[in-house]
Amino acid sequence: xxxxxxxxVLGVLFDKSTGSTSLEPGLHVxxxxxxxxxxEFLIKQxxxxxxxxxxxxxxxxxxxxxxxxxFLPVYRYEGRDHxxxxxxxxxxxxxxxYTDIGVHLLRPELRQASTCLIDVDEIPPGSIxxxxxxxxxxxxxWKAADHFPVSVPHFEDATAVLREVSRSVLKSWSxxxxxxxxxxxxxxxSSLICAALAExxxxxxxxxxxxxxxxxxxxxxxxxVAEKLGVQCLFRTxxxxxxxxxGSASGNIPRPARRAFLKTLDGALxxxxxxxxxxxxxxxxxxxxxxxxxxxxxPVADHLRTEGLKAGSIATLLxxxxxxxxxxxxxxxxxxxxxxxxxxxxxxxxxxxxxxPDLVPADPKPLxxxxxxxxxxxxxxxxxxxxxxxxxxxxxxxxxxxxxFSPLASQPLVExxxxxxxxxxxxxxxxxxxxxxxxxxxLPPAIVARTSKAGPDSYIRGAFVAHRxxxxxxxxxxxxxxxxxxxxxxxxxxxxxxxxxxxFLIDRVFDLLxxxxxxxxxHEHGSIRTx
Numbered sequence: 001x002x003x004x005x006x007x008x009v010l011g012v013l014f015d016k017s018t019g020s021t022s023l024e025p026g027l028h029v030x031x032x033x034x035x036x037x038x039x040e041f042l043i044k045q046x047x048x049x050x051x052x053x054x055x056x057x058x059x060x061x062x063x064x065x066x067x068x069x070x071f072l073p074v075y076r077y078e079g080r081d082h083x084x085x086x087x088x089x090x091x092x093x094x095x096x097x098y099t100d101i102g103v104h105l106l107r108p109e110l111r112q113a114s115t116c117l118i119d120v121d122e123i124p125p126g127s128i129x130x131x132x133x134x135x136x137x138x139x140x141x142w143k144a145a146d147h148f149p150v151s152v153p154h155f156e157d158a159t160a161v162l163r164e165v166s167r168s169v170l171k172s173w174s175x176x177x178x179x180x181x182x183x184x185x186x187x188x189x190s191s192l193i194c195a196a197l198a199e200x201x202x203x204x205x206x207x208x209x210x211x212x213x214x215x216x217x218x219x220x221x222x223x224x225v226a227e228k229l230g231v232q233c234l235f236r237t238x239x240x241x242x243x244x245x246x247g248s249a250s251g252n253i254p255r256p257a258r259r260a261f262l263k264t265l266d267g268a269l270x271x272x273x274x275x276x277x278x279x280x281x282x283x284x285x286x287x288x289x290x291x292x293x294x295x296x297x298x299p300v301a302d303h304l305r306t307e308g309l310k311a312g313s314i315a316t317l318l319x320x321x322x323x324x325x326x327x328x329x330x331x332x333x334x335x336x337x338x339x340x341x342x343x344x345x346x347x348x349x350x351x352x353x354x355x356x357p358d359l360v361p362a363d364p365k366p367l368x369x370x371x372x373x374x375x376x377x378x379x380x381x382x383x384x385x386x387x388x389x390x391x392x393x394x395x396x397x398x399x400x401x402x403x404x405f406s407p408l409a410s411q412p413l414v415e416x417x418x419x420x421x422x423x424x425x426x427x428x429x430x431x432x433x434x435x436x437x438x439x440x441x442x443l444p445p446a447i448v449a450r451t452s453k454a455g456p457d458s459y460i461r462g463a464f465v466a467h468r469x470x471x472x473x474x475x476x477x478x479x480x481x482x483x484x485x486x487x488x489x490x491x492x493x494x495x496x497x498x499x500x501x502x503x504f505l506i507d508r509v510f511d512l513l514x515x516x517x518x519x520x521x522x523h524e525h526g527s528i529r530t531x
Contacts, residue, residue, distance in 0.1 A: 007038070014047055039141055048067060049397055054128070070409065071395070073399065075254055089252070095523060096117060100114050111366065159434050162420075173405070180205075180279065181278040184222040185208060185453060188432050205276045206222055210454075213458050215457065216238070224444045243466065245467040248514060249263040250514060282405050282407055285391065290413060293432055294431075296334065299425070301338040303421070312423075354486060356484050379422075430449075436449075480516050491509075
């Protein structure tokens, strides 16, 4: 799409007011607008998954805008006299950076500006980055704090707005993708996607992937959603024997950000997509974080700071006791501590388990610097932002061979959810309360009432046991060990762990296995696709 004389937009763009994908050249943009002016106009008036290549009038320098959602990430390689920008890191012919792999493994849930490929970084979403001079710093235009609460809506009003925003967002995306299959777990997030698609009159089916035993079988809940909405629900099984200990689930991205066992999930969802001939699988990734699943005293402190010690803030205290399953005395003490503590602890503590103890954790450099908590009082909204940052590595966008998509990370949903006061999300003592209530008349009551769900833990343990010897050889004789990233004695002990007693340590072993397999893939080929 062209934007008059200001540049080009690549990707999918929706008008915020109409949901249309059309973009009239020069719409509301004065002819002499700067690249930054145009970028700010796009962020304010449009949303989607796009990159804009812009320039100032005349011979002004070019710049690149990455939309706030991060659905279309842009990676940058800077050589001595040139810059390469791409949304597909497989085009790079580069080797792994073991220093950056170590940095990633210390904080695997934090998406950092650096990637794990040599000399490749990522341009922050919602920022504009000039292409000249070399190594120019991006300018952040979309600021999360601009969407913090400015008023306190009634709970019913918040649920009505969330329903309308989610319906509009899913209608827009379904118009782009067409036939869809939803990865339905029977939980709140994927069920909300199903309800929004149904209300938007979109064509979709469901698939649920569960374990062979009952511990991770969500079929009753997923089927209840599908039957209520009048769509079919397919079922796929996690099979530990089909887990590939040599495979990488992160092979097409520039950092080992996904756990190795997710490749099995990818295969199961892909088979369902092919069976129903859908264009894409939509998942509920990002939902817990978007819908402010906080387990702390932050909402109580926020309510007290906003309205004082009144009936409403006391009700929030009781609500958070129910959400966190703690006593009133414990929550009161935590709230007092929160009110007195201007900063709190390290928001990104390093995870040194099974890593070389000589690794020195450097200060993290997040891809997005949304919280800005260097001084002043930290609100629950800042904690909400950190939840969003924790989920950035798990969002599926529109890059590469599009088969998966995470619509809950869409800009209108993020902006609205940030505007909701944190305590409203805990109304009635249930987490994600606004999201639950948004479609309470459409979804089965059992789904609306669920506060937890099962996961593939038994599959992960089974995969660990079935392939323990192969995992051992991959890690102890691999590239991470050769580059002194691992605490080999501790890893040897971890590889003998009783799988029935320490899921957290097994999860950490899978972090390392994914990093090892990813590093081997890039080390051997220099890229995923060789020329």
